[in-house]
Amino acid sequence: MSKNAYTDALKNTLTEIKKICPDVSCSFIFTKDGTIVTGDSETAEETIQKTMYSFQSIAEKEDMIGGLKALIINGENGKVHISCINDMYLALATSKNADAAFLQAITHVLVPTVLKLLESIAPTPLQFAPSKQLVVDTLSGFFVGDSVQIDLEVLKEWSTLLNRKSIGEVKIEAFSGKTTQCVVREINDPKLKGIIRIPEKICKVLEVKKGELVRVKPTETRGDLNARQKQI
């Protein structure tokens, strides 16, 4: 089973939840490390990114409360409910009058059931590309090209985790929500860790400056997808 089929199955689950509970206006699933697993078609990626950034600021302090199980925000005109399901987080935005108990009961049955079913079809759990927060360093000059540079340790970690020979491309997301995809190369200096060197023109596209944080994750190229399908 491909990753796309996996996310499609979860997306369909979210659609069904929305049909059962029309009070749900937005729904998406993400992992603790900030990877979007899936989301309904109505929710903008920028909304998901912003929510994840806010959520992660709390998740960083989860040890104090014995792990983060749920975050509920009751607003004047609606509610946002983020709950932990099987190592992932399901976010639901609802109207103020939504029956939270009913919704919880449904989501905590439907989503784990679908996940269990998917696991039984594809016994090896699918790995989602783990994202990293890296500090921007700018690259300038005539010969910098369009590729970004990341330290070898990070690239090796991704390769091992995703069972790939190498990482060719990465997706970069700025805190403003701007994203771009670039070819990636390793930084030659082994002392430089935790940074990403980005050509100035790409920095302009992302609207980021030197010293700012960006989220970076490996992308799947067509070659990677073909190789994965052959394995399956």
Place this chain on the structure above:
Amino acid sequence: MPAKSKSKEEEIENLQETLKDIKTKEGIIGYILRGPNSASIDLKDPTKIIDHAILSATALEAGQDISNTFEIGKVDSIILEGGNIKVLSMIIGDNRLSIFMEKNVDHDKLCEDLDLRL
């Protein structure tokens, strides 16, 4: 101006009275009430004051950010559920309140108590 200040003072006094009552309930770990100029902290374990204060501030800030993202209006309450601790955070006037409790405590009942007595 003096009348307005007095009502605000009364509001804080009422709130502190309510919190004293809440603190005596079973499963309540403590609370942090931060006003514009002062803070009241009553926690069972004083060695964790800073950790609790940071968590409280983060929850309130993240809650407001998420509320803005989804345009759900003014935040009434934020509930943070952990494996063994739960935090109820609210903004009451100029004050930011976080009540720390064990997981089995009914936070809805606490919200009612706070709403009714203010």
